[in-house]
Amino acid sequence: MARTMTRPGRAPAMAPRQRRRRRPRATLLLLVVASITLVTLDYRGNMRGTIDGARRVAHDAFDPVQGAVRDVLRPVGSFVGGALHYGAVTEQNAKLRTELRRLQNEQLAQADLRRRLAALAALEHLPWASVDSIPTVAATVVAGASSDFAATITLDVGTAQGVASGMPVVSGDGLVGSVVLASSHHCTVRLITDIRSQVGVRYGPAGSEALVAGKGAGRALEVDDVPPGTALARGEPLVTSGLQNALYPGGIPVATVVSSSVTASATQQQVTARPAADLARLQYVDVLLWEPGS
Amino acid sequence: MKVTDLVRASVVVVVAVVLQHGVLDAVVVAGAHPDVTLALAAAGGYVAGPERGAAFGFATGLVADLLVPTTFGLTALVGSVVGYATGVATQGLVRSSWWLAPVALATATGAGLTGYATLGAMLGQPGMLRADLGPALALSTPAAAVLAGPVLRAVAWALPPAAPAYDGGRGR
Numbered sequence: 001m002a003r004t005m006t007r008p009g010r011a012p013a014m015a016p017r018q019r020r021r022r023r024p025r026a027t028l029l030l031l032v033v034a035s036i037t038l039v040t041l042d043y044r045g046n047m048r049g050t051i052d053g054a055r056r057v058a059h060d061a062f063d064p065v066q067g068a069v070r071d072v073l074r075p076v077g078s079f080v081g082g083a084l085h086y087g088a089v090t091e092q093n094a095k096l097r098t099e100l101r102r103l104q105n106e107q108l109a110q111a112d113l114r115r116r117l118a119a120l121a122a123l124e125h126l127p128w129a130s131v132d133s134i135p136t137v138a139a140t141v142v143a144g145a146s147s148d149f150a151a152t153i154t155l156d157v158g159t160a161q162g163v164a165s166g167m168p169v170v171s172g173d174g175l176v177g178s179v180v181l182a183s184s185h186h187c188t189v190r191l192i193t194d195i196r197s198q199v200g201v202r203y204g205p206a207g208s209e210a211l212v213a214g215k216g217a218g219r220a221l222e223v224d225d226v227p228p229g230t231a232l233a234r235g236e237p238l239v240t241s242g243l244q245n246a247l248y249p250g251g252i253p254v255a256t257v258v259s260s261s262v263t264a265s266a267t268q269q270q271v272t273a274r275p276a277a278d279l280a281r282l283q284y285v286d287v288l289l290w291e292p293g294s
Numbered sequence: 295m296k297v298t299d300l301v302r303a304s305v306v307v308v309v310a311v312v313l314q315h316g317v318l319d320a321v322v323v324a325g326a327h328p329d330v331t332l333a334l335a336a337a338g339g340y341v342a343g344p345e346r347g348a349a350f351g352f353a354t355g356l357v358a359d360l361l362v363p364t365t366f367g368l369t370a371l372v373g374s375v376v377g378y379a380t381g382v383a384t385q386g387l388v389r390s391s392w393w394l395a396p397v398a399l400a401t402a403t404g405a406g407l408t409g410y411a412t413l414g415a416m417l418g419q420p421g422m423l424r425a426d427l428g429p430a431l432a433l434s435t436p437a438a439a440v441l442a443g444p445v446l447r448a449v450a451w452a453l454p455p456a457a458p459a460y461d462g463g464r465g466r
Contacts, residue, residue, distance in 0.1 A: 023345060024343070024344040024345035024348065024378065024381070024382075027345045027348055027349060028344070028345075028348045028374060028375070028378045031348055031349065031352040031370075031374040032371060032374060032375065034352070034370075035352065035355075035367045035368075035370045035371030035374060036367070036371060037367070038359075038366055038367025038370065039365055039366065039367040039368055039371060039417070041366075041367075042365055042366035042367060043365060043417060051366045054360060055360050055361070055363075055366075058357075058360035058361055059361065062311065062312065062315070062361060065312050065316075066312055066315050066316045069312050069313070069316035069317070070315075070316040070317075070320075073313075073316055073317045080321045084321065084323050085323070143315070143319060143320075144319060144320065144322060144327075145319065145322075145325075145327070146315055146319055146361060146362045146363075147329070147362040147363075147364055148326045148327065148329055148407075148426055148429065148430035148433075148434065149364055149410070149411065149414060149419075149422050149426045149430065150362060150363055150364050151325075152363055180363045181363055188363050190363060195419055195421030195422065195425060195426065196419065214421075215421060215425055216325065216421055216425035216426055217325035218324070218325040219325075219425060
C-alpha cells in the first residue's frame with residue numbers, strides 16, 4: 001500500500017489513489033470541452049468549410065471499402081432484414097407464389113426490365129417544363145440512411161461528375177431532396193422527409209406560398225403557413241416556389257395534400273402531405289446541376 | 295497508451311464503421327437501423343475503465359461524426375460520456391454473470407441515444423426527440439445486447455489491460 005508523507009511547512013501531498021480517481025474526470029472534462037467546441041463551431045458555421053473538407057476526405061477513404069463490403073455482405077444484410085420482416089416476407093411470399101402461377105418466368109423478367117427502362121426514360125424527359133433546360137447527372141442509389149437521426153441516401157456520383165453541395169435531386173415523380181455532402185465519387189442526399197428539410201412551395205390557382213417541412217423518414221410532410229379558410233383538396237399538388245435565393249428551382253412537384261384541418265383560434269391550417277416521389281423505393285435519380293442562387 | 299494499442303483501437307473503430315455502413319445500415323425497420331457506435335463506446339468503458347473508455351468513445355464518435363450528416367461533434371460528446379459512465383458504473387461489479395455485459399451495453403446505448411436526441415432537440419431539432427428517438431431505441435438497444443459478445447471481444451483486443459506502474463521494486 002502506498003503511503004504519503006507530509007513535510008512541515010508544505011501542503012499535504014495528494015494521495016496516489018485520490019490522483020487516480022481525479023484523472024479520469026479530468027480526461028472526461030477535456031473530451032467534453034473538445035466535443036462542445038466542435039459542436040459550437042459546426043452549429044455557428046464558423047468552420048463549416050473545414051468540417052465539410054474533413055468529411056469529404058473521410059468519405060473518399062471509406063467509400064471504396066464500404067462499397068466492396070456492401071457488395072460482399074449484402075446477402076447477410078438482406079438475410080437479417082428478411083428475418084426481422086418475417087411476417088411481411090411470408091405474406092409477400094404467398095402473394096408472389098400466386099402470381100408466379102399466373103405468369104411465366106420470362107414474362108416477369110421482361111416486365112421488370114420494362115419497368116426499369118421506363119424509370120430511366122422518365123428521368124431523361126422530366127415532366128415539368130421549368131427545369132428542362134437544367135443539365136442533369138443520372139445516378140443510382142447505393143445506400144440508405146447512415147444515421148437513425150437523418151433521412152438520407154447515398155448516390156454513386158460525386159464531384160468528379162460535377163455534383164456539389166446544395167444541388168437538387170429528383171426522380172421521375174418529383175423532388176427527392178438536395179445534396180448535403182459530395183465526395184469524389186459519391187454524394188449524400190438529404191431527403192425532403194428529413195427533420196432538417198424545408199422546401200418553399202406554391203399551391204392552388206393563385207400560386208399561394210407555403211413551407212413543406214420534413215417530419216422524419218416514412219412520415220407525412222407538414223405544410224406550414226397555410227392561412228385558415230384556404231380551400232385545400234386532398235391530392236392538391238405542391239410544387240417548388242422557385243423564389244429568389246430559393247434552395248430549388250421552381251416548378252418541381254414536391255408533394256400532394258393528404259389532409260387539412262383547422263382548429264378554433266389557430267393562425268394557420270394543419271396540413272399534411274405525401275411526397276410526390278416514392279422515397280422508400282428509389283433506384284435511379286437525377287441530380288440537377290443547379291446551385292441555389294444561380 | 296502504446297502505439298500498438300492505438301493501432302489496434304484504430305483498426306477496431308474502422309472495421310466497426312465499415313460494417314455499420316456496409317451491413318447494418320441496410321437492416322431498416324420502421325425507418326431505423328441498428329447502430330453499434332454507442333455500444334462500441336460503452337464496450338470501451340466496460341473493458342478498459344472510465345478514462346480509456348471515455349477516450350475510446352470520443353474517438354469512435356468522432357469517426358462516426360465524419361460519416362453522417364448530423365451536427366459534428368455530437369456523437370463524440372455522447373460517446374465520451376457513455377464510455378466514461380459505463381466504466382464508472384461497471385468497474386466495481388463482479389462480472390460472473392453472462393447477462394451483465396449485454397445489459398450494460400444495451401442500457402448504455404439506450405441512455406446514449408436519449409442523450410443524443412435530447413442534445414439535438416436543444417440545438418433546434420425537436421424532431422430528433424419526438425420522431426426519431428423511438429425507432430432508434432427500439433432497434434439499437436436490443437442490437438447492442440445481441441452484438442455485445444463480438445463487440446466486447448474486439449474492444450478487449452483493442453484495449454488490453456494497462457501494465458501496472460513501476461513501483462521501484464518494492465512489490466505489492
